[in-house]
Amino acid sequence: MIGSAEEYIERLRSYKREIYVLGKKIDNFADHPNIRPTVNAFAYTYELAKTRDEFAPYSDLVGEKVNRLNYVNKTPEDLMARFDYQRELSKRMATCNYRCTGCDAINAIYPATKALDEREGTDYHQRFLKLLKEIQKNDYACTAALTDVKGDRSKRPAEQRDMFLHVVEKREDGIVVSGAKVHQSGAFAADVNFVLPTQTFKQGEEEFAIVFAVMPEDEGVKYIIQNTGVQAKQREDGEFEPGNVKYGDRTTCMVVFDNVFIPWERVFIFEDLKAARDVLNYFAASHRCAGAACKAGFIDSMAGAASLMLKANGLENVAVLQQKIAEMVAVSEGAYGISIGAAAKGYKANDSWQPNQFMANAGKIIGVEGFTKSLVNLIDIAGGIIGTSPSEFDMKGELGEKVSKYMSASEKFTPEQRMKIVKFIEFWATSSHLIGAVHGGGSPAASLITLRFIMDIEDKEKAVKNCLDL
Ligand SMILES: Cc1cc2nc3c(=O)[nH]c(=O)nc-3n(C[C@H](O)[C@H](O)[C@H](O)COP(=O)(O)OP(=O)(O)OC[C@H]3O[C@@H](n4cnc5c(N)ncnc54)[C@H](O)[C@@H]3O)c2cc1C
Helix, strand or coil, X not given: CCCCHHHHHHHHHHCCCEEEECCEECXXXXXXXXXXXXXXXXXXXXXXXXXCHHHCCEECCCCEECCXXXXXXXXXXXXXHHHHHHHHHHHHHCCCCCCHHHHHHHHHHHHHHHHHXXXXXXXXXXXXXXXXXXXXXXXXXXXXXXXXXXXXXCCCHHHHHHXXXXXXXXXXXXXXXXXXXXXXXXXXXXXXXXXCCCCCCCCCCHXXXXXXXXXXXXXXXXXXXXXXXXXXXXXXXXXXXXXXXXXXXXXXXXXXXXXXXXXXXXXXXXXXXXXXXXHHHHHHHHHHHHHHHHHHHHHHHHHHHHHHHHXXXXXXXXXXXXXXXXXXXXXXXXXXXXXXXXXXCCEXXXXXXXXXXXXXXHHHHHHHHHHHHHXXXXXXXXXXXHHHCCCHHHHHCCCHHHHHHHHCCCCCCCHHHHHHHHHHHHHHHHCXXXXXXXXXXXCHHHHHHHHHHHXXXXXXXXXXXXXXXX
């Protein structure tokens, strides 16, 4: 079904979650100022799904239309529609849509468990399909947790078990897991959180090679909300001071698994090194490619903000500044083009359609460069005020008249309107977005490692040798 924002929020309110902000457990988490914007962002995915047919495809699995982000892609067109949805969400919200990692997990677990069952004669795929049906029928919002805390990066997991999520007990009815995941986007406000490995493992490290789903009823799961500058501003209760009041900073959390019991029906890979590698490879390509489409949407938002700022400053006729906006548009279309190319040039894998691996990883590298360039252009266009401005509260406070007078620029904009644009651009420059662009889906270094591993440089050398008669 295509659910509604209201149904999602109502469900969320019924969940009894252990969520911590600034060291204290919070009540009514859905209305907390650090969480409400994330809830709004999830909610908007439900609204946008209703606006275009391709965002609500028909699923054979349940015999009805489902959200694009809960769908297993079967064709290049499916993947392209997913990237369109992704770009549109990023552009309209200027923040994470949070359901994208869930979509990547669904599209990674599906082919990986199919191959695992064919190899081992197990029933993991059927278990997964049972949950997927439930997800599609109820339009659950899903996220995915991969990144372990990892401790000393030079040590193997077995040398520091607690730094990697692992099995502590195998029971007849399920498994008990322990460990912690970091940087988890929106996990605290999702219905289902898929848990995948953070890396591949060697023989002897099987206890880490697991994939499962966490549901709201699971006990012992603790969420600690990130605290950065924008989070602090969100608690100040301003009307526009945090810059993106409606959808907020892309908010992550640390998730602690304190001996959490997971029933077998929600365990999809258990101590299998090959299947863990497969699921990770599918996830990484899918997420890096979706990230390129997402960055396109973010850059669209930055270009819009840049153009408004030019007008608010009375600079809209300055050619060199307009040209910088054109550069941002070029970068956005380039990143989007990579994701669409990766969808078109993708491949079939166990009844799913996966993006082209080269282009997906290139999307990460080019996307980060493009995002950085666009952010610098935006800062250049906006002026220093986005890093130095007084607050909304000053504008409304004892010196309000003076602050408003000196914050005014073009007559076409009130001082408050200009200040809103300033705060929005300050948000782009100082929120978690740049860091998320660099590290979300793995660092650029991780993409380069993948590219170095899969690239056919001999073929390129051969072309040069032929050219030079070497
Ligand atoms: C805003 C944001 C949102 C995120 N959302 C999610 C999410 O929803 N779900 C999720 O699972 N993850 C999420 N991530 C995590 C993201 O995938 C990781 O940040 C990324 O994979 C890098 O891992 P790390 O932060 O632990 O960096 P580190 O492991 O500390 O790495 C730092 C650098 O060192 C390199 N490095 C690390 N270890 C080694 C080694 N042994 N040998 C050589 N080089 C090494 C890395 O490539 C990187 O360049 C998010 C991150 C951010 C910033």
